[in-house]
Amino acid sequence: MPESAAPRWHARFMLGLLLAPALLWLGALIVAPHLDLAVLSLRERVGPRQYAASLAQYRTFFADPLYWHVFVRTAWMSVVATLLTLLLAFPIAWVIAKLARGRAGSLLFIVCLIPFWVSETVRTLGWMILLRESGVLPGLLVRLGITDMPVELLYHDATILVGLVYTSLLFMVVPLISSLESLDNSLIEAAYDLGAGGFTILRSIVIPHAAPGITAGCIVVFMLTLGNYLTPTLLGGKNSEWFTEQIYNQFIVRFNWEQGAAFGFLLLGLSTAMVMAGLRLTGQRFGDVMRRT
Amino acid sequence: MRQICAILALALFTAGAAQAAQKLRILTWADYVPADVIAAFEKETGITVEVTLSNNEEIISKLRATGGAGYDLAQPSQDRITGPQREFGIYKPIDLTQVNLQQFQPALLDIVKRNATLDGKLYALPYLWGTDGLVANVKRAKVADYGDLCRADLKGKTSIRLRRPTLMAFAFAAGKDPFSLYGDPKAYAALMEQVGATLSACKGNVKFFYDNKDQLLNGIRSGEIVAAMMWDTGGWSLNRENPDVQFIIPRSGALGWLDTFALPARGRNDAAAYAWINFTMRPAMAARITKSVGSFSAANGTWPLLDPRLKAQFTAAFPDSALKAIHWYPAIPPGLEEIEGRVLDRVKAAN
Amino acid sequence: MSTPDLVADAVVKRFGEHVAVDSLSFAVERGSFFSILGPSGCGKTTLLRMIAGFIAPDAGDIAIGGGSMRGVAPNRRPVNMVFQQLALFPMMSVGENVAFGLARRGIARAERRRRSEAMLERVGLGGAAHKRVDELSGGQRQRVAIARSLVLEPTLLLLDEPLGALDLKLREHMKIELKQLQAAFGTTFVYITHDQSEALVLSDHVGVMSHGRFEQLGTPQDLYYRPQTPFVAAFVGANNRVVGRATARDGASIEVTTADGWVIRAIHHAAGAIAVGDPVEAFVRPEVASLGRSEAQLPAGQPPHAGEVLSVLFDGANSAVLLQESRSRREFRIALPQTGQFSDLKPQERILFSFDPARAVCFPARAQAAGADA
DSSP states (O other): OHHHHHHHHHHHHHHHHHHHHHHHHHIIIIIHHHHHHHHHHTEEEEETTEEEEOSHHHHHHHHOHHHHHHHHHHHHHHHHHHHHHHHHHHHHHHIIIIIOOTHHHHHHHHHHHGGGGSOHHHHHHHHHHHHSTTSHHHHHHHHTTSOSSOOOOSSSHHHHHHHHHHHHHHHHHHHHHHHHHTSOHHHHHHHHHTTOOHHHHIIIIIHHHHHHHHHHHHHHHHHHHHTOOHHHHHHHGGGOOOHHHHHHIIIIISOOHHHHHHHHHHHHHHHHHHHHHHHHHHTOOHHHHHHHO | OHHHHHHHHHHHHHHHHHHHSOEEEEEEOTTSSOHHHHHHHHHHHOOEEEEEEOOHHHHHHHHHHHTSOSOSEEOOBGGGSHHHHHHHOOEEOOOGGGSOGGGBOHHHHHHHHHHSEETTEEOOEEEEEEEEEEEEETTTOOOSSGGGGGOGGGTTSEEEOSSHHHHHHHHHHTTOOGGGGTTOHHHHHHHHHHHHHHHHHHGGGEEEEOOSHHHHHHHHHTTSOSEEEEEHHHHHHHHHHOTTEEEEOOTTOOEEEEEEEBEETTOSOHHHHHHHHHHHTSHHHHHHHHHHHOSEESBTTOGGGSOHHHHHHHHHHOOHHHHHTOEEOOOOOTTHHHHHHHHHHHHHHOO | OOOEEEEEEEEEEEETTEEEEEEEEEEEETTOEEEEEOOTTSSHHHHHHHHHTSSOOSEEEEEETTEEOTTOOGGGSSEEEEBTTBOOOTTSBHHHHHHHHHHHTTOOHHHHHHHHHHHHHHTTOTTOTTSBGGGSOHHHHHHHHHHHHHTTOOSEEEEESTTTTSOHHHHHHHHHHHHHHHHHHOOEEEEEESOHHHHHHHOSEEEEEETTEEEEEEOHHHHHHSOSSHHHHHHSSOOEEEEEEEEEEETTEEEEEOTTOOEEEEEOOSSSOOOTTOEEEEEEOGGGEEEESSGGGSOTTSOOEEEEEEEEEOOGGGOEEEEEETTTOOEEEEEOOTTOTTTTOOTTOEEEEEEOGGGSEEEEOOTTOSSOOO
16 A cells, blocks of 8 residues: 555656646635735725725725726627628638648748737837828828828727737637548538538638637637737727726726726736526537637 | 856855945936946945936836835935835935035025925925926917917927926916925815826827937927927937927926935945935036036036037026916925826826 | 349549549449458549549539539438548447437437437347447447448438458458448448458449449459450459460450460450450469379360469369469469368479360450459
8 A cells, every 4th residue: 555655646746746836826826816806896995004904995896887897898899800800711711721731831821920020119100100190191192082081090099900900810720720630521521511601611621620619719818809908008098998998097096006906806807707608509618618729 | 066156156256246336226216327427426436336227107117116225315306205204114314414515506505405405404496497398389379378289270280298397387387386386285175187188189199198308309309209208408408409399487487396316215335326316416527417418417516517519498488477487396295196196097087 | 123222423533634534424223232342552442432522523513313413512422431440429429329320310319319229229239328439349340330320211321441450350241231331221331342242242233433433333243254454354253364466266255365375265256356466365273274294184175284373272162273384384273072072282393274265255455455354
């Protein structure tokens, strides 16, 4: 008995040792700050350097239509951005996974990767140079005679969506490629052979097969979009109204960490709820989906 | 193994060397600390200067997060010192025996003493000052006060900042004095609501709420923006590029801001900080800083050393009467910023 | 003889320089079981995919049920295909798989259900409609794949080596089942395989394909007993190949002498003339030869040959002995009689053998006669 127990104990110890850096990282940099924020969100300032436990921060959120308006808007725009990304990424992933052979496929993939060689800030500023009233695109529109005067293409909801979709594309393309690559071409041919047209094949064969990849991509893109700060703030300008900006404002501009922490948790709750709803809707399990990414 | 030892030894050695050399860590605004001034200071004292760029809100947030550690010198505005100090205790009092007070302009020193003293202790010294007013391309827009930025004929061509100075400016423009209501939160909140409503209605007129200096400067340079609420020297530097762009003191008066030196509560090198303060307040250094930054130094005796064109622009813009009419920000009592924040959020969300 | 269900007329397909299908013409009778037999890379899959419509021929035409298929998409052809890996839809139940094609034809749900269940019943899978595909055994999946196609009552059912993925035992079983299914439905089957045993057992007609052409097209018996080319002789069934020169000729009977002086006789009945002195190759099937410990034990009138036992290959009814012919040191395979006689042979034992020269075939040697030793 002790003879067999010793190696097992040893193996456990080694496993623990191997996982220790990751666990420490998780504990120190993710779990601990969240606990701290949770405590922070549940208190209220009652005087200089005096705080009391309270639900006031959450009450403020629900009492003031301003905040949940921004909250709902952020969620809605994120959903739209995710769906647009999916629509755009699907054909790209299809071409890379099924049509392009060898070099052409990797080349296409690199094209998708190129935007990520520069930082998000630079990318977004690039969009601003392109879209601002005195920028490249409005100038082009005037020269082509499509508009009489340069039009401001920045600071619209559509601009925010363009920026978000652009930033998210790769995160959708990658899981889609892997799920489409595993689709046996003969299934498509079989469906075709049995009389199905392109749309039916897409609906009844390709999408059900790629569902875990689609869900995985959507979850990643949705979370990235919901938590994005830079793109909506810079491209949306005076109309950005992204919830992360509210959190930033509470923390940095208002010094109201309590309110900011509460907002942070509400956002965390929102993204969790949306992901769960999405999984429920498509009848999938989180673990299965995440293995796809 | 020997290689690893060598690397470790090297690492320890360089760390030790860095410890030995004196270092001054400054938390300040963009452009506030010119490189040539740093070089001169390092040459004279042997102290290395490390600069982190920030703004009023971030200075406070950063120091709050660390309890006042990580920096040896910070440069918040004079009205934003006692509030955060009372709330978060992020600064330590100035030791006046370490400072050459003769180098400061008494009027500006008085303002700081009035606003940055808490429990009998002074927490700041003046560094640079300037005013906020209007900048306009006079060929394309005639503006006399902040309210004109909301005029229909300038739709989509103006810009303001969605921060508290804008609230103050529009309150003055509406004929009210927000500073006098600092002691009466209820009346102050009512005034802010009124200003918020004005700004919400004006939002459609504004092209963007600018977040940083360059955004606004580029907007005006490209002609996308023809009138904006802006700081004086920004207007004057644009004026040098294009004479049509001018700094205009609003009818309701310019807003005077004054940025300071303050010592973070857990700064490690106060001696270096005082050395830096005394160094940068020397007239020659202060003039150099003004030339580089564009804002006026709080140091004595810089006027004769300034660029004649800047002097001309200043005297043209600020006759004695205008200089007296500058509204200097008093210290903000706690609670007001929350009221303002709520109003600003509402403006941001308005359609 | 009724009108053919499938007619290929000078069909050509090239991939770059490579000619996959080389001006191929043939017809498949209605209701027959037609196999295309060939080694991998011979072009049989390309041919099948052209019939299904997944690729278009470069030249020539394919007609199915009397109509040209030029420009007709796969989903509009009266043809269905059973794929090599079956390609059952894993995201659907068995019943949904079978009903898939019916749904595409706009048949109402209730009718779809009735027909697909009836079809499953006919292939012996009654009551399996609700099952998931991965709950079925390999043979059951096979039947679902066939049911999925046959429920559409196609003019032509194409089968792309559907037994390839099964293990041996099941393969033998499914062979019989396929034959019975085809007989029961009466649908024309076009079957491709590289397994000559499958082709022989199942087919009414077999096309033996090599390098994009049919070497021979005929009944399994034709191929086996009257191969027209050395390739067919070597590829269809087991065969002993003897390479040499024609040293004498008596009508169709050719005397073949190997380089080391072994002499046999074989019949020349295929195309191409053989003159004395020409290089030739002869084939002798293992079951044609007889063994004997003495000349008296050999059938009368057959020239005797001698050899030494290399090994006894016991395989039940297919048992054989591998000899080394004494003169040429060539390997020669002879089937052991079903009686159990000679099952006591030992390696190194000397033995006599003979065969009827009328049942051995001889061809002019191919340009590259080396490779295909059977």
